[in-house]
Amino acid sequence: MAITNFNTSNQTFRKLVGNGLVYRVPMFQRDYSWTEREWEDLWQDIVAMLEPGGEEGHYMEYLVLQSNDERNYDIIDGQQRITTLSRLILAILSNLHRLVALKIEPEDNNIKRKYLFLNRAALRLQNG
Numbered sequence: 217m218a219i220t221n222f223n224t225s226n227q228t229f230r231k232l233v234g235n236g237l238v239y240r241v242p243m244f245q246r247d248y249s250w251t252e253r254e255w256e257d258l259w260q261d262i263v264a265m266l267e268p269g270g271e272e273g274h275y276m277e278y279l280v281l282q283s284n285d286e287r288n289y290d291i292i293d294g295q296q297r298i299t300t301l302s303r304l305i306l307a308i309l310s311n312l313h314r315l316v317a318l319k320i321e322p323e324d325n326n327i328k329r330k331y332l333f334l335n336r337a338a339l340r341l342q343n344g
Contacts, residue, residue, distance in 0.1 A: 276297055
């Protein structure tokens, strides 16, 4: 019988993607299938966190990763959530870039864009 090591930990999304690791969705995983309903649920959770007295964090459920090294991980479970959050971050980055180009609060929006971009740079989801 093969010995399998399990490492469990609670991480924030920022710690998960702001760590220089590479995440890949293996080919055997199902296609992206979130609908407007799942997006709306996630969005309402995010909005609730931003409200005064709102939750300090959002429980994303489990993320199951598999790796043969300390840097590259296959997403075995949770790829829908990670993909959705990645798409959301990319949309925000795109909008901030547009606002800077339109000279709408360019200094503030450029700072926000750079901050998000640096954190997003760690999130390199690849389709395998």
